[in-house]
Each structure stands twice: as C-alpha cells, then as structure tokens.
Amino acid sequence: xxxxxxxxxxxxxxxxxxxxxxxxxxxxxxxxxxxxxxxxxxxxxxxxxxxxxxxxxxxxxxxxxxxxxxxxxxxxxxxxxxxxxxxxxxxxxxxxxxxxxxxxxxxxxxxxxxxxxxxxxxxxxxxxxxxxxxxxxxxxxxxxxxxxxxxxxxxxxxxxxxxxxxxxxxxxxxxxxxxxxxxxxxxxxxxxxxxxxxxxxxxxxxxxxxxxxxxxxxxxxxxxxxxxxxxxxxxxxxxxxxxxxxxx
Amino acid sequence: xxxxxxxxxxxxxxxxxxxxxxxxxxxxxxxxxxxxxxxxxxxxxxxxxxxxxxxxxxxxxxxxxxxxxxxxxxxxxxxxxxxxxxxxxxxxxxxxxxxxxxxxxxxxxxxxxxxxxxxxxxxxxxxxxxxxxxxxxxxxxxxxxxxxxxxxxxxxxxxxxxxxxxxxxxxxxxxxxxxxxxxxxxxxxxxxxxxxxxxxxxxxxxxxxxxxxxxxxxxxxxxxxxxxxxxxxxxxxxxxxxxxxxxxxxxxxxxxxxxxxxxxxxxxxxxxxxxxxxxxxxxxxxxxxxxxxxxxxxxxxxxxxxxxxxxxxxxxxxxxxxxxxxxxxxxxxxxxxxxxxxxxxxxxxxxxxxxxxxxxxxxxxxxxxxxxxxxxxxxxxxxxxxxxxxxxxxxxxxxxxxxxxxxxxxxxxxxxxxxxxxxxxxxxxxxxxxxxxxxxxxxxxxxxxxxxxxxxxxxxxxxxxxxxxxxxxxxxxxxxxxxxxxxxxxxxxxxxxxxxxxxxxxxxxxxxxxxxxxxxxxxxxxxxxxxxxxxxxxxxxxxxxxxxxxxxxxxxxxxxxxxxxxxxxxxxxxxxxxxxxxxxxxxxxxxxxxxxxxxxxxxxxxxxxxxxxxxxxxxxxxxxxxxxxxxxxxxxxxxxxx
Ligand SMILES: Cc1cc2nc3c(=O)[nH]c(=O)nc-3n(C[C@H](O)[C@H](O)[C@H](O)COP(=O)(O)OP(=O)(O)OC[C@H]3O[C@@H](n4cnc5c(N)ncnc54)[C@H](O)[C@@H]3O)c2cc1C
Ligand code: SF4
Ligand code: FES
Numbered sequence: 001x002x003x004x005x006x007x008x009x010x011x012x013x014x015x016x017x018x019x020x021x022x023x024x025x026x027x028x029x030x031x032x033x034x035x036x037x038x039x040x041x042x043x044x045x046x047x048x049x050x051x052x053x054x055x056x057x058x059x060x061x062x063x064x065x066x067x068x069x070x071x072x073x074x075x076x077x078x079x080x081x082x083x084x085x086x087x088x089x090x091x092x093x094x095x096x097x098x099x100x101x102x103x104x105x106x107x108x109x110x111x112x113x114x115x116x117x118x119x120x121x122x123x124x125x126x127x128x129x130x131x132x133x134x135x136x137x138x139x140x141x142x143x144x145x146x147x148x149x150x151x152x153x154x155x156x157x158x159x160x161x162x163x164x165x166x167x168x169x170x171x172x173x174x175x176x177x178x179x180x181x182x183x184x185x186x187x188x189x190x191x192x193x194x195x196x197x198x199x200x201x202x203x204x205x206x207x208x209x210x211x212x213x214x215x216x217x218x219x220x221x222x223x224x225x226x227x228x229x230x231x232x233x234x235x236x237x238x239x240x241x242x243x244x245x246x247x248x
Numbered sequence: 249x250x251x252x253x254x255x256x257x258x259x260x261x262x263x264x265x266x267x268x269x270x271x272x273x274x275x276x277x278x279x280x281x282x283x284x285x286x287x288x289x290x291x292x293x294x295x296x297x298x299x300x301x302x303x304x305x306x307x308x309x310x311x312x313x314x315x316x317x318x319x320x321x322x323x324x325x326x327x328x329x330x331x332x333x334x335x336x337x338x339x340x341x342x343x344x345x346x347x348x349x350x351x352x353x354x355x356x357x358x359x360x361x362x363x364x365x366x367x368x369x370x371x372x373x374x375x376x377x378x379x380x381x382x383x384x385x386x387x388x389x390x391x392x393x394x395x396x397x398x399x400x401x402x403x404x405x406x407x408x409x410x411x412x413x414x415x416x417x418x419x420x421x422x423x424x425x426x427x428x429x430x431x432x433x434x435x436x437x438x439x440x441x442x443x444x445x446x447x448x449x450x451x452x453x454x455x456x457x458x459x460x461x462x463x464x465x466x467x468x469x470x471x472x473x474x475x476x477x478x479x480x481x482x483x484x485x486x487x488x489x490x491x492x493x494x495x496x497x498x499x500x501x502x503x504x505x506x507x508x509x510x511x512x513x514x515x516x517x518x519x520x521x522x523x524x525x526x527x528x529x530x531x532x533x534x535x536x537x538x539x540x541x542x543x544x545x546x547x548x549x550x551x552x553x554x555x556x557x558x559x560x561x562x563x564x565x566x567x568x569x570x571x572x573x574x575x576x577x578x579x580x581x582x583x584x585x586x587x588x589x590x591x592x593x594x595x596x597x598x599x600x601x602x603x604x605x606x607x608x609x610x611x612x613x614x615x616x617x618x619x620x621x622x623x624x625x626x627x628x629x630x631x632x633x634x635x636x637x638x639x640x641x642x643x644x645x646x647x648x649x650x651x652x653x654x655x656x657x658x659x660x661x662x663x664x665x666x667x668x669x670x671x672x673x674x675x676x677x678x679x680x681x682x683x684x685x686x687x688x689x690x691x692x693x694x695x696x697x698x699x700x701x702x703x704x705x706x707x708x709x710x711x712x713x714x715x716x717x718x719x720x721x722x723x724x725x726x727x728x729x730x731x732x733x734x735x736x737x738x739x740x741x742x743x744x745x746x747x748x749x750x751x752x753x754x755x756x757x758x759x760x761x762x763x764x765x766x767x768x769x770x771x772x773x774x775x776x777x778x779x780x781x782x783x784x785x786x787x788x789x790x791x792x793x794x795x796x797x798x799x800x801x802x803x804x805x806x807x808x809x810x811x812x813x814x815x816x817x818x819x820x821x822x823x824x825x826x827x828x829x830x831x832x833x834x835x836x837x838x839x840x841x842x843x844x845x846x847x848x849x850x851x852x853x854x855x856x857x858x859x860x861x862x863x864x865x866x867x868x869x870x871x872x873x874x875x876x877x878x879x880x881x882x883x884x885x886x887x888x889x890x
Contacts (some may be wrong), residue, residue, distance in 0.1 A: 046749070058320070058322065059527050063322045087639070110802050128420060128423065129424040132421075134702045140376040147388070150384040154413075160412075161317055191379055
C-alpha cells in the first residue's frame, strides 16, 4: 500500500516558512499510522533530510501524547480512537492524507506536529484535585459510593488530557477537558468540600490561558478519543453557577 | 562497594514500626531549607514529589513527557494489590507478603516485602480519598478481583485503566503542590547525568528537550523514579520513551546495579504483526480469569482457523499441565509454556519471521456461561483495543496472544531506606531492584511504586538529611561544570556521526540479540555469544548511526540516540549477569537448569543472593558483589503451581 502524506512542517515556534509538504510512503494496512510516520522518518534520515517531529509515547491510546489532525479531524477517521491507534486499514491505497498539528492559541507549535499543551497542567494546578495529605485518609470503605455514581465519575475521569477537544472547537475552548475533571470530583463524596472553589478557579485559569468560550458546537465530543460526553460541559456550567450562588 | 541493607532488627511484623521510630527526623522548620530533586513523575515520582512537598521540602521535579500525567505508569491496566481482606476470603498482610516472596522465587528481601504488604492497605485509603474511581459493588463497597496467580481476591481496579486512575490521582496531588508553590515542575527535561561530589549525590544535569539547553541543578538529595529498562529489547510493552539512561548514568557514577538480568516477560500481549512493529501492546492478564488458553493439539492444525478445530483437538496446555492453577499460573510459567508450544510448532496466526508465534485466549466458554454483557463490562475496553489493533473481534474469534517483555525486576540497588550505594541518591519504583525478586506478581508494581513514593521515602529521607547530608551546595562547585561539559561533548559526538542508518534500526538490532539470547530462555553459550555481538554492535553504532538535527531544538532523534547508547552498554551488563547466575529462578530461566517437565530449578546454595554490579571504568569488567538473602520467616520452597 502506498499513500501520499501532506505534512505540516515548521522548524520552530517562529518559522515564517511553515507549510504543508508532500511525501510518498510505502506502508501496509496492518501498520499503525504512527508506524507509517516512523517509516517515512527512517527514509528521510537515510536521505539526510529532516524527519518529522510528532508527540507520542504509549502508542496504546492512554497517555494522551499523540496529537495529529488527520484530514482535518483531530485523531483522524475513527471515532473514539487516538491517533496512535489508527491503522492504515482505515485508508485507501494511494490515499492523500493531510497531517497537521493541534491548532489553538493556547497550544503553540514547538516544531512540526508537536505543540505545547502545558496550559492543561496549569488548569489542573488551579484546583483539579482533592486536598488530602498523604496519611490523612480514612479507611477506603468508610464512605460507600454507589456503583452507578462511581461509574459515572469514571466516565469523566477517563479523559487523557490530549487536547483534541480544543483542537476541534471553532473557539478553541477547553470546556470539555475542564468539565470532565470538575464533573468527576463533583460526583464523588471526596470532592465535595472544594467543589465550588474548584470550578471557579479552574474556569478562571482556563480563560487566563487563552482558551475560548463554549458556544455549543459539540465538535469536542465528536473527536474525543475517550468519548467524554457533553454532559461534562453541562455539569461544569451547573457547578460554576452553583459556586456563584454560594458566594452570593 | 559496601552493601549494608540496613534491615531493622526485631520480628518481621515490627521492623517497619520500630524503624520509623528510630529514624532521625528533620525538624519541621528545617525542611524548607532542603531542596530535593525528584526525577520522574510516574507513580513513584509523582507520589514522592507530592508527599515530600507536603512535608515541607522544596521539590524540583523532572520528566521527559510534555506533562507529568503522561508517565508510563498511565498504561497499567489490571490493578493494584492490597491486603485489605475486604472479601473476607482469608487474605492478610502475611499472605500478601508470603505470596510476593514466593512469587519472586525467593530472591527478594523479606523485610522489604513485608513492609510493602503492610503499607499496601494505606495506599488504597489514600487513593480513594483523592477521588480515584475504583470499581465498586452495588452496595457501594470497593470491588476486588483475583489477579496474576493469587488465590484470594485482593486486587483493586478501575476498569482496565487502573494505572491511569492511580497516576491521575498522584498527578493531582503533585499539581496541588505546584499550586501552593512547593514543587517546581520541569516537564520535557531529561536527566543526562548525576553529579557526585566526594561520593555524595549533589545534583544532576538535564537537557531541556524543547530548547536543547543543558544545565546543572544542585540538590540536597536526588530521588530517582525513572522506571524500568524493558526497551533494551526494542519491542516491549513499555512506552517509547522508557529508558535506562538515568539509572545507568548513576551506575557509572558509582551506584550498584542489582540483578539486571531479572526481566519479566508478560504472557498476554498482542503478537507481533510484522517487521515494522514499533511496540507491543499488553492485554491485561485479568483476561486469564475468564479466558482459556489453547493451541491445536497437532501441528498439522496450526494453520487452520480456530472455529474449524474440534474441541477434542484443542490443547488447553495450562489447564492440563497445572490443574490447580490452570490459566492463572504466574507470568513466567505461562510465558514459557506459550513459547514451548510455539517452538513445538503448535503456534497459531500468521507466520512472522518464519514461525507462528501466538496462542489462543478464548472467551467463548465464559460468554456462554456469563453472557456477552458481563464479559463486555469486565473487559470491554480491552476487547476494543484488541479489535483496533488487529481488526478482529474477541467476542466472535479467540484472541491471539504471545509473551512480550513487560517489566524489569532488576534496578539500582537500594537499602531498606531506598538509598543507593551513593549517599543522597534514592531510587524508587521500577527503577530500583527492591521487592519483586526474580519475578513480579501481577498488580504489585503499582503497589510498590506508590508504597515507595507515598509512604516509605517521606519517612526515610529524613534519616539521610539529618545524619549524612554534607551541608549546602550550589552549581558553582566545579563538579557541575565538569559533568555538564561531558554531557555537551556526548551530544556533540552524537550529532557529529556521519553514518546513514537511523538509530531505530540499530536499536532493533540490539533488541533482537537481547530477545534471542537474554529473553524467555537463556543458556551459557547464547549469552556469551550475545556479549560478543553487543560489543560489536556498539562499535558499529558509532560508524553507522545517523542523528539528524541540531543540539538547540526539539530533537527526538538525538534523545533516542542518547538512550540507545546507554542500552548498548547496559545490554551487555544484563547478559553478564544472566551468564553468571548459573541457576533458573523466576523470570530468569537457564535452559541448563530445568526439570524434565521444564520447570525452573533454583540453586539456593550458590545463588540465594542479589547480584550487585559495580562499574569499574570504560575498559575494565564490572565487579560483581553479592548481598546474601536470608529467609527467617518463610521456608525456601520449590514453587509449584501444579
Ligand atoms: C502495559 C503495562 C501494564 C501494566 N499493568 C500493571 C498492572 O496492572 N499492575 C501493576 O502493578 N503494574 C503494572 N505494570 C507495571 C507498572 O505500570 C510499572 O512498573 C510502574 O508503573 C512503573 O512506575 P514508575 O513510577 O517506577 O515509572 P514510570 O511510570 O515508568 O515513570 C518513569 C518516569 O521517569 C521519567 N524519566 C525517565 N527517564 C528520565 C530521565 N532520564 N530524565 C527525566 N525523567 C525521566 C519519565 O518521564 C516518567 O515520568 C504495567 C506495565 C505496563 C507496561
Ligand atoms: S476531553 Fe477528550 S478530547 Fe478533551 S482532553 Fe480529554 S480525552 Fe482529550
Ligand atoms: S501515544 Fe499515548 S495515547 Fe497515543
């Protein structure tokens, strides 16, 4: 199988000559998309040309490092699937595939397809936690949590922090990511004490990092590799409202 | 090299309490005068950095990934053990301790393992308090499953994403300490070397992976939590960035490296699909609770689809050979059994590199018994993952699995306080050698990483700081400039290479040597051959490798080349260790030491010890020391899972 890749090349954050460039690669339908990029890079290195930089680590859909916009869609053609889990069997022989980085003001490009997502860490640092000191916890079974509540909390906790939601959103909003964390902790008894301040602080930090607001496009949910539902955003709105009323 | 394990005296069950009472404390007001460098943000690093910062220490925390949340621990699937006995099925601290010592084939320290079992219960409490959404029963209590060869249900889990949820818990604790200003976080920073002054660890050198800046950091203590070295085999279940560099550089600076040959091969991974494969994916062994392992009884059937093979012609080799443990035998036993049936020509699936290297893991019986819904609830995400990678659905056809390199029990030698042979250098998590002996049981790495980080190091680091610490130091000390210059020289040398081959190619070549000779089955001749081949490959590396790009930019190829250089030296150390250890134990299987049925034979007379290697310079052979292991509370027994 042979495909043509049109890849975004950018030598550094301020490269003014950045743009798409075409490459042809011999691949195989059983190969993963990233393995196809590996093959391309090996070719480029052998030819003394500059290989393509992209983020990846676990290559099994859980670390959230991989982050490619494939043919205009963050994480590519298959629903609920990260870039690293996309295999070439998703594409036709001779396909022309466009590969670009996440694009958002809050995620500046470092090089080629690699972006800086540290803004997400700064949002979590603004309250995306339960303040419990090591050693201070009661017995784990002291507070029963209904199976359904635990399952719902888990659905939100499954977020891998990849940023596809931001990349897909016309406003580059991070509401799905923030909502997922706020909702997880709002559902659990352990998250109650800081419930209000958490939502308020995380949203303020999200704004400060340059992410846009939500205008209900729903693109985020559609590309999310962990199927985080828009309920996260609804819950985030409820939580911020609730916090505002508490303060009033 | 002096190997004083500092194991506290007294009865086993009282050692840790007694030790904590006897340890020196650092006065609360003084803690903020100490700066601790924590390298790594996996379960061990994130939990250590958070807990040390909570105590009042100032922490600098480094990791390779763009966010601490992406450390390799995120990928752990199956679960974490704890001796809670919530199921009332006869579990206890003692039983967890015993199972772990036995599972490790009697090559771990009793005192460490006992402490691990004790602390395990606190870990679960803490994680639940952080909001980790463990699986629950309908009544709201925590659910457990039996896992990895245990006969009690002591494994806590969060679907098939336990590592993710535990790591996100630890990461949230870490980010809380970033929020309050006690932890300074440096993602995309790789530790290139350790700075040792007068025999003490005093800091480190990092490369900023975004800008290429190489710079020194002074520290009052260094806590290394850099994970395992399974990627020496190229193909493994480890994340691509997992490496041995930090640990190996510490070894070259004087830290003893213990049992480097102890590697775990995991029995249930997706088989290699072709020569281009970049990594292997684990299928959690919890699948073995409901899946039955089989191959065709006759080699002539091995090319036929599973559905065409009659029940009577299926060889359920684990159930037949190990009637009481069946499909749940420990990992090493299951892995070797799979290799044996494939080597005997009974493997299934497509041929890769001339052999069918896969066995079936079949859920048909469980689906019939429990319904597809229950199976989906238990393993849905794993089945989906399998389907994404292979294009086949385990609901309708049996999975194909094969063993893959998964975990490394060896690591830097540490004493009971988790301090290496270099005072001030502490080593936690998979990077140390401490608790798993020659084989790690399922669901016990997460337990150990978090035990080390949340509960052990916060108690023991004070001992070093209060009694051995040599006073303040800054990077103005000439040792920093010296090591920094060496790091720069190495970078320049790599970028100056004029070869044509991508480093990935050479890494694969190393992996192949390691897998063939230092993998699931080892023998003296093969190991000796491997040592020669690795030395030759190392030589060729410097002529053949091409490293593109420059030093002062994001350059993943330069990063990888640096790690491969260390793997090329380290692989030889592993083979030497495997060669000298002339016995079979746990994951270390020497073909010359097995029973007629193919079970491992230990040699407790000669090898009931940890082997600790001391670096002796670039042109001398490393020196092998031993820490004898004494078993006062359990009887050395032959592991039997019949
Ligand atoms: C697929 C898979 C599934 C598993 N499932 C289970 C399970 O179910 N139960 C269980 O108990 N165990 C499991 N394990 C094992 C377990 O996940 C690991 O042993 C454990 O998570 C290791 O944690 P760690 O903190 O020691 O290291 P890691 O999580 O590997 O973290 C290493 C950290 O060090 C950093 N680092 C490394 N080198 C450098 C350097 N030079 N400079 C700076 N930073 C560096 C990395 O960036 C990272 O932050 C599994 C392992 C795998 C591969
Ligand atoms: S919400 Fe989904 S898309 Fe957004 S960061 Fe989390 S996993 Fe990625
Ligand atoms: S590389 Fe980890 S999620 Fe894709």
